[in-house]
Amino acid sequence: MENRIKTLRKQKGLTQSQLSERIGFDSSVAGKWELGKTEPNLQTLFQLADFFGVTVEYLYCHD
Template sequence: MRNLVKVERARFNLTQAQLAEKLNVSRQTIHAIEKNKFNPSVYLALKMANFFNVTVEYLFIIEEEENRVLALKMQFKMD
């Protein structure tokens, strides 16, 4: 599963630490989610989507939708 957490975090102009504080998780958790090394719980995924005012389906993408992720990352000039 891929995600757009880094894209949304950049859109809100937040550091990993700032987002972590707002969501009451560690910065390492945000880092691991952004690097696709950790899938958040349903609760945390919903909390993140709510914070960014997007759907969970938008924020977390199944592999078949990776082209959408690449296009958005290119739009925001991200890795």
């Protein structure tokens, strides 16, 4: 999941801080997701999926 969030974020040309703030979180949250330190909860997964225009399944499935 971490790599997909990072890939989608970069495709939108956003920094980790910008992504975090656009979906209503502290500026360091996206970085923690991308490093695998934390994972978004289900509600946040839906927010991310909506923001990026993808499904929750796409975000959550590991390669």
